Amino acid sequence: MDSGKSGVSESAVNCQPQKKSKPRQKNEEAILSAAEKVFAELGFAGATTNLIARHAGVPKATLHYYFQTKEELYRTVIKKIFAIWLQAAETFDDCDDPADALARYIRAKMNISREHSLGSKIWAQEIMQGAPQIQDFLDQTLKSWTASRVKIIERWIAEGKIDPVNPDYLLYMIWSATQHHADFAHQINSLNDGQPLSDEQFEEALQTITNVILRGIGLPVKPVDE
Amino acid sequence: MDSGKSGVSESAVNCQPQKKSKPRQKNEEAILSAAEKVFAELGFAGATTNLIARHAGVPKATLHYYFQTKEELYRTVIKKIFAIWLQAAETFDDCDDPADALARYIRAKMNISREHSLGSKIWAQEIMQGAPQIQDFLDQTLKSWTASRVKIIERWIAEGKIDPVNPDYLLYMIWSATQHHADFAHQINSLNDGQPLSDEQFEEALQTITNVILRGIGLPVKPVDE
DNA sequence: AATAAAACTGACCATATGGTCAAAAACCGT
DNA sequence: ACGGTTTTTGACCATATGGTCAGTTTTATT
Structure with a gap:
């Protein structure tokens, strides 16, 4: 993807197959x-x-x-963030148990919010400003991913596993609730005496979100094991 | 350094109590x-x-x-947004019925997201960038407002009206779910064939959020009357 | 109409920005 | 050691920006 450098591919096959010096x-x-x-x-x-x-x-x-250019740098950063998004997206798999699938997905998104809050903020700002760089991602990857998950949720509804709910808007709720903890971390911290959420608080926030969402669509919530 | 305007205070007290021409x-x-x-x-x-x-x-x-200065202009804009926020905040009153109070508050926040999406985006970006202009608001107005609502929610829990839930994180869910429709409107539109949500879709999104939240904390959801 | 005060604006300025470039330095196979 | 290639970077440039100001126009007052 960068300068040709003719045949010189694996000049020095070190321990790692790294392409760059x-x-x-x-x-x-x-x-x-x-x-x-x-x-x-x-x-x-x-x-x-x-x-x-x-x-x-x-x-x-x-x-x-x-x-x-600054834009090229920005695009490179965005691409990395995109890869992380994909990684979380894959945790939303088509398993039989909606509670499991959703809980796992929510947890994955929450962890990303915590570990990659900078990326989440960049992503959010990019979208707020009209997605000048990632419109194609929205129209393609995100759209088809969403459509496939909507189908899964609809199946759950048809099978009576969860209550009827608009799948799109349910997904938006999950996205917003989880991403909020990255994008609005500063506000959350301010309301938490200026301190970032501790591990315990973060876990409680995750549980709150998971419980409300799951119960909100008619799923029983497994008691938190202590 | 300053452009005159020495003693000139309120030159002409016109008939109208308007301050500006x-x-x-x-x-x-x-x-x-x-x-x-x-x-x-x-x-x-x-x-x-x-x-x-x-x-x-x-x-x-x-x-x-x-x-x-640009900053003064920005601060003026922020102040207007703040006023709107206050307006919605007041709809969260201390009534006996949590379902009513929450549904009304969620609706108010959703309407603001729709009618003042620009302001919501500015607000979000401001917070994402560390709230350089509104830290005092976070530490004062927002903090005390939140504390008072947390008390209300805790009372509801104590009275057995809603299930136990961390009130802070519940509030965050409401904020995020509603503001998402402003801040991420572009993404939502992209997933909606590039069209903004119609009135009906918006209403359905509002219902979805309201239902999931209310049921999520153990409240019965009144059937939507058609 | 005359005057003063307020409102307006074209032209200007100091600074900061994204980006370039030529030359120097480090690296490379031979 | 040598010639070529890749990296590195200080100095530089064209442009854009926030902000100013002096002069003009409009408005209000008498």
């Missing part, structure tokens, strides 16, 4: 990580390549050597 | 409205006073005559 890899990661943070905190327009470069500990010109 | 009012509103749109779409940093002025149909210098 070590320092290059390191720089790229530092830049991407810095970019994720700055984009999340300042938005695409507010982020400056200079600031990102400083955060990454490299001169601005170096950043532009790795990523020609 | 007609054209001034009109311009100010046009600028504020344009600002709301541009801030929502580009974020604070991405919005330019030039663009806002063009949207409002006035020269940039005029904008800066009304609002000295």
Whole structure:
């Protein structure tokens, strides 16, 4: 995906099958990580390549050597976030037990919200601003993924496993409830005496969401085992 | 440093108790409205006073005559959004019937999401970026409001009217589910064949949220009358 | 009509930004 | 050691931005 470099593929077949030199890899990661943070905190327009470069500990010109334009850098960051989204999406599988499937999916999304809150914020801002970079994802991947899960939910309803509910709007509830903990973490923290949720609090929030959703569609909630 | 306006306070007390002349009012509103749109779409940093002025149909210098700095303009917009938030907050009153109170509050928040989606987006971005302008609101108004509603919910639980649930996380669910329809409207539209939700769809989304939440905390859901 | 005050705006400025480039430095196979 | 290739980066540039200001126009008051 980058410079041709003719036959030189596995020049030095080290222990790892890595395609990029070590320092290059390191720089790229530092830049991407810095970019994720700055984009999340300042938005695409507010982020400056200079600031990102400083955060990454490299001169601005170096950043532009790795990523020609700010937009290219932004797109690369977005792609990584997309991959993470996919990973969570796969946990929503077509198993027989709706309670299990939904609980697992909710947990996966909550964990992502916690572990990748920067990415979640970038994603949210991107969509709020009209998805200038990811419209195709919305129209394709997300749309077909949603359609397939809607079918599963409809089947659950038809089989009498859950109460009738509009599957789309149910999914939106799950997305919003879980992502809220990433996107609005600052607000949640402010209401929590300025402290991030502890592990226990986070678990309780997850349980609250899971219980309300599951019960909300007529599923029995298994008692929390202590 | 300052442009005159020394002792000039309230020059002419006209017949009307209006503080501002007609054209001034009109311009100010046009600028504020344009600002709301541009801030929502580009974020604070991405919005330019030039663009806002063009949207409002006035020269940039005029904008800066009304609002000295971009930040002052932004703060004015935020204040208006805050007022709207307050308005919805008041619908969460301390009535005996949790189902009524919650359903009404959810409806109020959903309506705001629909009618003031730009403001909701600005609010969301502001919080995602660490609430640089509204930290005091979070720490004061929001915190005390939340505390008072938490008390109400706890009373409902104590009275056995609803199932035990963490009130904070329940509130977060309501906020997220309703605001999602504003902040992620673009995504929702994309999944809805590019069309905004019709009145009927919106009503169904509202019903879905209300039903899931109410049933989720052990409340009977009144059948939707057709 | 005359005057003063307020409203408006074109032209301007200092600064910051994304991005370039040429030259230097590090790296490479031979 | 050598020639070529890839990395690295300080200096630079064109542009855009927030904001100013002096001069003009409009409005209000007498």
